[in-house]
Amino acid sequence: MITEKISKEQALSGWINGFIGVLLFSGSMPATKLAVMDMSPIFVTIARAGIAGVLALGVLLVYKEKRPAKNQIFPLILVSIGCVIGFPLLSALALQYLTSAHSIVFLGMLPLATAIFGVFRGGERPHPVFWFFSIVGSLLVIGYAVAQGISASPIGDILMLVAVILCGMGYAEGAKLSKTLGGWQVISWALVLSLPLMIPLFFIYFPDNIQDVTVNGWFGLAYISLFSMFIGFIFWYKGLAQGGITTVGQLQLLQPFFGLALAAYFLHEQVSMGMLGVTVGVILCVAGTKKFAK
Template identity: 60%
Template sequence: MMHQHGHRPLSGWLNGLLGVLIFSGSLPATRVAVLELDPFFLTFARASVAGAAALLLIAVFRAPRPARSQLFSLGVVASGVVIGFPLLTALALQRVTSAHSIVFLGLLPLATAVFGVIRGGERPRAAFWLFSVTGSLLVMGFALSRPLAVSLAGDGLMLAAVAVCGLGYAEGARLARTLGGWQVICWALIISLPFMAVAAFITLPPALSAPSPAAWAALGYVSLFSMLIGFIFWYKGLATGGIAAVGQLQLLQPFFGLALAATLLHETIDPMMLAVTLGVILCVAGSRRFAG
């Protein structure tokens, strides 16, 4: 038993960490893409590219088809992480910088935990909710301290994105225990593919030469890494190391993301942004302590 206890969480953590590192590039890459590409086209195209890759993976490894009883859960995962989060963040990033949007990711572990309660039957203690609400209030205070014209639409979209993403994470992790981590994201992409491919074709930019190589590179990143490869590690990590424990790794994502936004996009990161991010992280760490 000791042996099993020793290596299981570590592999879960390592997979989770790889997933988080890959996801950290998602918002900066989405920001680069939406400066030139329509957010709807971006959402449909990234899901189509990832869906085609998922079909290939399933075919190569001859993965068994999901049971009929698992289709509803796959639909929930697809609506949360294949459609909802990418589209809502793309729309938000037309309005706010990726550095600004990244602060909202501090709420993702909380959103995941809330859906862990709703969908997974977990019952955290009162102190958990005290910390989590404080973290949410910090983020809200930060959002409201900005010029309102910029914030309200972008921030509302980011909050909605975090909510649907938390649902997609919790549902996907629950399903990964029976279906397998990489199969969950692959099947979610595959069931979305017919709709996404048609929608991508309809929203195709008029002249394909118009967007810059940077925009296409960003689309490539969010398609293959954010939509597929990152989830393979993430769901495997959550299934192996536990949703609550490995979910904590999301707390590192705002820091990785802000570093990327500063280096790649030369976006300014003010002390207030860092302070709020740190505050949110402390709150979520506290809430995790009382999760079980």
């Protein structure tokens, strides 16, 4: 009875931490949009990784965490490539061509990308229905992007698609590694590994017109540096480790809804019925892939 009670408590804690992580991630695209309106996407990417990396290094030193084992370095590098550099940079570049509301539609594919990388990395053999939902979900997003025609940017769509793929890889690697290294330690070490590159680039790409950056721009950079790049991952990876990757991972399905609501409220961007329809369709497809993933 005691073991079962602890198990239920851990599962509930996993859901709560995972929900907080998703809620914090949901503000990433609107906040990034605010930042790139005043600063270059490259500098925004470097700054968010550098700020979060210094914070992560401080936390690791305070808690006197042991260094990762040699066999954990490569997965950490993949997490860094996917979540610290790849997704932030490509999504920031995409937001030069797209509204944050449009880009959020692509986040509906993120749980699918994570599941696919989890399948290949974990060696699982999903049911054939898994691939049916996978293809339909991808076609919904691609079809929506093509249907926008002149009003949208093919460059922005491609950048977001690649960004989602890299982020899915980083999520899958981080979730797998969190079982042995620990939830918050994964993103902390991934950020620290990027610091030798980010610190010199920070000064190289430091904007000349820094005095022209608005309060909204600074707010956007602060949010993605603290919450999207570090604090959100602490809750997210902890939730995955406590409640399980497959079950807690389903909470990602809520991210597009939260993101669209934030984009409409803070940026006053139009959320069309098409965006909502495609987002709902993709969520249903991702739910199908989750069911038949194992």
